[in-house]
Amino acid sequence: MGLLENKIVLITGASRGIGKSIAEECVKQGAKVAFTYLSSDEKARALEQELTSNGGVAKGFKSDASKYDEAQKLVDDVVEAFGTVDVLVNNAGITRDTLLMRMSEEQWDEVMNTNLKSAFNLTKAVLKPMLKAKSGSIINMSSVVGVTGNAGQSNYAASKAGLIGFSKSIAQELGSRNIRCNAIAPGFIETEMTEVLDPKVVEQWRSTIPLKRGGTPQDVANATVFLGSDMSTYITGQTIHVCGGMTM
Numbered sequence: 001m002g003l004l005e006n007k008i009v010l011i012t013g014a015s016r017g018i019g020k021s022i023a024e025e026c027v028k029q030g031a032k033v034a035f036t037y038l039s040s041d042e043k044a045r046a047l048e049q050e051l052t053s054n055g056g057v058a059k060g061f062k063s064d065a066s067k068y069d070e071a072q073k074l075v076d077d078v079v080e081a082f083g084t085v086d087v088l089v090n091n092a093g094i095t096r097d098t099l100l101m102r103m104s105e106e107q108w109d110e111v112m113n114t115n116l117k118s119a120f121n122l123t124k125a126v127l128k129p130m131l132k133a134k135s136g137s138i139i140n141m142s143s144v145v146g147v148t149g150n151a152g153q154s155n156y157a158a159s160k161a162g163l164i165g166f167s168k169s170i171a172q173e174l175g176s177r178n179i180r181c182n183a184i185a186p187g188f189i190e191t192e193m194t195e196v197l198d199p200k201v202v203e204q205w206r207s208t209i210p211l212k213r214g215g216t217p218q219d220v221a222n223a224t225v226f227l228g229s230d231m232s233t234y235i236t237g238q239t240i241h242v243c244g245g246m247t248m
């Protein structure tokens with residue numbers, strides 16, 4: 001039996017990267033998966049096909065997580081399709097990196113709305129089904145830079161630090177209702193995005209990490225499954241660093 005047998009998991013931003021890996025692992029662990037994307041229609045269709053090809057249950061929804069009304073509609077649609085939402089993974093995220101001196105208001109707002117406001121939007125929307133079920137697990141995808149800060153990423157780091165504060169607050173507000181809320185702080189995760197980097201730079205990063213390698217999307221998916229499952233029923237308000245020891 002899988003760790004998420006029959007749980008309904010909603011993942012934002014799963015057309016590629018870490019979200020895709022989380023969707024794949026959740027289906028492997030017996031969950032029924034609803035996932036979202038912003039514009040990658042083809043990738044989303046391919047993922048839906050992949051996830052359902054071996055009898056898995058999954059459905060992709062095009063929905064902008066940064067928009068309050070779209071989040072409400074999304075959750076209504078997911079509840080209609082699957083009955084409820086047991087686990088919410090707020091994974092959708094973007095970067096608009098530049099030094100503060102050059103950062104536009106638009107770059108600040110875009111990152112805040114997609115990375116942080118989205119968690120507010122989706123968490124508000126899943127409250128109804130989770131309160132009704134008297135249980136739930138909410139997982140917010142932060143980052144180690146939300147803990148350490150990073151030059152050239154003040155907007156991104158602020159949004160990721162915000163997710164940690166948000167997670168702790170929701171854990172306190174909803175603990176008595178058996179709704180848990182935790183954050184995951186991935187470190188340097190090797191994805192399509194990092195494949196285009198200079199191999200020397202990547203090697204330099206790897207050498208500074210105690211476990212001497214970059215993380216994989218699967219590493220993050222494993223932590224997500226743990227926090228979504230009943231293996232973690234006494235864990236809330238925490239931030240799990242999935243970073244090979246990069247931050248401690």
Ligand code: NAP
Pocket residue numbers: 012013014015016017018019036037038039040041063064065066091092093094114141142143144185186187188189190191193
């Ligand atoms: P990615 O490959 O760039 O994928 C981002 C996903 O988010 C895509 O599915 C994208 O959909 C979706 N998305 C973007 N804006 C959206 C919106 N407004 N509404 C709904 N979906 C939206 O990112 P990743 O590297 O897998 O990262 C996933 C999460 O982990 C992010 O929150 C990121 O900040 C965090 N993280 C990543 C790393 C890393 O090293 N990769 C490290 C720490 C934290 P479309 O394909 O349709 O655009």
